[in-house]
Amino acid sequence: MAITFKNVGFTYQAGTPFATPALYDVNFNIPDHSFTAVIGHTGSGKSTMVQLLDGLELPTDGEITIGSATITAATKRKTLNGMRHDIGMVFQFPEAQLFEQTVLADVMFGPMNYGMSKAEAEIAAKAALALVQMPESSYEASPFDLSGGQMRRVAIAGVIAMEPEILILDEPTAGLDPAGQADLMALFANLQKERDLTVILITHQMEFVGQYADNVLVFDAGSVVKTGTPAEIFADSDWLRQKQLDVPAATQFSDYLEAKGLPLHGALDLDQLADEIVGLIGGPTHE
Amino acid sequence: MQPIIEFKDVSFSYPNAEQPALKNLSLQIQKGDWVAVIGHNGSGKSTFAKLINYLLIPTSGSITVDGIPVDQEHVYDIRDLVGMVFQNPDNQFVGATVADDVAFGLENRQVPREKMLEIVPDALERVQMNAYAAREPARLSGGQKQRVAIASVLAVEPKVLILDEATSMLDPKGRREMIALVHELKQELGAELTVLSITHDIDEAASADEVVILNDGELMGVDKPEVIFSDAERLRRLGLAVPFAEQLKAKLKARGIKVPETYQTTEGMAEWIWQLHSKM
Numbered sequence A: 001m002a003i004t005f006k007n008v009g010f011t012y013q014a015g016t017p018f019a020t021p022a023l024y025d026v027n028f029n030i031p032d033h034s035f036t037a038v039i040g041h042t043g044s045g046k047s048t049m050v051q052l053l054d055g056l057e058l059p060t061d062g063e064i065t066i067g068s069a070t071i072t073a074a075t076k077r078k079t080l081n082g083m084r085h086d087i088g089m090v091f092q093f094p095e096a097q098l099f100e101q102t103v104l105a106d107v108m109f110g111p112m113n114y115g116m117s118k119a120e121a122e123i124a125a126k127a128a129l130a131l132v133q134m135p136e137s138s139y140e141a142s143p144f145d146l147s148g149g150q151m152r153r154v155a156i157a158g159v160i161a162m163e164p165e166i167l168i169l170d171e172p173t174a175g176l177d178p179a180g181q182a183d184l185m186a187l188f189a190n191l192q193k194e195r196d197l198t199v200i201l202i203t204h205q206m207e208f209v210g211q212y213a214d215n216v217l218v219f220d221a222g223s224v225v226k227t228g229t230p231a232e233i234f235a236d237s238d239w240l241r242q243k244q245l246d247v248p249a250a251t252q253f254s255d256y257l258e259a260k261g262l263p264l265h266g267a268l269d270l271d272q273l274a275d276e277i278v279g280l281i282g283g284p285t286h287e
Numbered sequence B: 001m002q003p004i005i006e007f008k009d010v011s012f013s014y015p016n017a018e019q020p021a022l023k024n025l026s027l028q029i030q031k032g033d034w035v036a037v038i039g040h041n042g043s044g045k046s047t048f049a050k051l052i053n054y055l056l057i058p059t060s061g062s063i064t065v066d067g068i069p070v071d072q073e074h075v076y077d078i079r080d081l082v083g084m085v086f087q088n089p090d091n092q093f094v095g096a097t098v099a100d101d102v103a104f105g106l107e108n109r110q111v112p113r114e115k116m117l118e119i120v121p122d123a124l125e126r127v128q129m130n131a132y133a134a135r136e137p138a139r140l141s142g143g144q145k146q147r148v149a150i151a152s153v154l155a156v157e158p159k160v161l162i163l164d165e166a167t168s169m170l171d172p173k174g175r176r177e178m179i180a181l182v183h184e185l186k187q188e189l190g191a192e193l194t195v196l197s198i199t200h201d202i203d204e205a206a207s208a209d210e211v212v213i214l215n216d217g218e219l220m221g222v223d224k225p226e227v228i229f230s231d232a233e234r235l236r237r238l239g240l241a242v243p244f245a246e247q248l249k250a251k252l253k254a255r256g257i258k259v260p261e262t263y264q265t266t267e268g269m270a271e272w273i274w275q276l277h278s279k280m
Helices: A046-053 A077-084 A103-113 A118-131 A148-160 A178-195 A206-212 A230-234 A237-242 A249-259 A270-280 B045-052 B075-081 B098-108 B113-126 B142-155 B172-192 B202-206 B232-237 B244-254 B266-279
Strands: A003-012 A020-030 A035-039 A061-066 A069-071 A087-090 A166-170 A198-202 A215-220 A223-228 B005-012 B022-029 B034-038 B060-065 B082-085 B160-164 B194-198 B210-215 B218-223
Touching: A003 A046, A020 A046, A020 A215, A035 A046, A035 A206, A046 A061, A046 A166, A046 A198, A069 A077, A087 A148, A103 A118, A103 A148, A118 A148, A118 A178, A148 A178, A166 A178, A178 A198, A178 A206, A198 A206, A206 A230, A206 A249, A215 A230, A223 A230, A230 A237, A237 A249, A249 A270, A249 B244, A249 B266, A270 B244, A270 B266, B005 B045, B022 B045, B022 B060, B022 B218, B034 B045, B034 B202, B045 B060, B045 B160, B045 B194, B075 B082, B082 B142, B098 B113, B098 B142, B113 B142, B142 B160, B142 B172, B172 B194, B172 B202, B232 B244, B244 B266
Parallel strands: A020 A223, A035 A198, A035 A215, A087 A166, A166 A198, B034 B194, B034 B210, B082 B160, B160 B194
Antiparallel strands: A003 A020, A003 A061, A061 A069, A215 A223, B005 B022, B005 B060, B210 B218
16 A cells, blocks of 8 residues: 655644644655655654554645545544554554453454454454464463563554554564564564565664665654665765764765775665675685 | 672562572672673563662572662662662653652652752753753653653762663664763762663663673673673674674675684774775
């Protein structure tokens, strides 16, 4: 499902003395089945954009298209409920939303809420739990007896079980250890392929942007200031630093060597960087 | 010298848990050190921190802080000595304004109002948040909230500051600012403040004086950061972050390149590549 924002603006509590503008003239296009990363420092408007996308708020100006549906300031809130079905939202620290007695019941809650029968929901829940690699032996356990990383997987399964076409991930790896973070990101990449999803990842971790995204939106001061592939975005590290953003460590390293006069070309991850360096120093050296 | 924190053969199990969260941990932390504690999720890091100020009670073994036993009798003395800042900046506010929040700990200790009027601005000054004294905590950024949380702890003048993954919910800028702040505090207070930071952030751990590794409730090593981070093999085995230069070395090695065997900083690695290239 493709997403388009056209001249979108949003003001919190519009028309009251507390009106706070949060988004101005936002324009972007997220292609169907893409893996899009959204970057920008805290307060740049990323989360507000996601709230509009998930139909939690209506735009004050402009037009949002999601698949064949259009949202404007005049859209009825009731219509939004139907659209929300297509969008799976994984909030920050999603394990805080677990509440059921067993893992399976927790994952079944969402699909049943959207009208699946109990039998259908159970099939969807089991498929989702398998995708996030939760062992069958955990299905009848209380979600609160699991480790933090497992709780997060169960919460994510709860979103996947609703069979969304668009998956929005807000800092999904925050608070996990490095191995847990890498596992979870690999899982999302796999999920996107298996279910042919459109994935939107909001993150501060540029390594993951370089590694997984095929499309990047940069937010600053309530608007999208740049869009492109990770290679295009990370090509100008000075500009990113001005926006209080980092570049991946591999790109930083590559830029540093380039400044010293080595012919490198801004690698986006370690494998690319290592390949370029091997090319530079003339292949395997055996002494 | 008497260690500021001493664990003697401490074990701890959560109710109904199959495995103890900490197993026979013995460890000394010296006064004035900045110690980073690393370990994967579930390694016992947070349990370790919570035992220090009696939020959890050891199943066996004993703990002392500044020579005082950590037990029911001394719990309030201990909590004056040990201040803690947690992961989620939204979970630790009680006051309606930033200044009220910093005053809360003082009110609990029945500090007279006149004293509070001196202490609160001082503490906020230290974390560069005095301009925000009258603001609502909810309206601050994550990094600002954590700085206020540190001010609240400093107001009580603890000898130990524990940061329990206090930077993990911040953006990169907030994280860097917080590490810089701890640096400044350490410079200003010297041996009067011992910092214990529980973290996954490799930059934060690398700035510490000592690094402690916990794995499945057991102590795996205590050493200087440059020693701990040079053993990339062990870090990988324990599911921990490996410094960038070591990651690059591993990738080059896998491609058949003969790489330096000693520990390399990022700059050192760049220098090495540059030299190889210039020799060609």
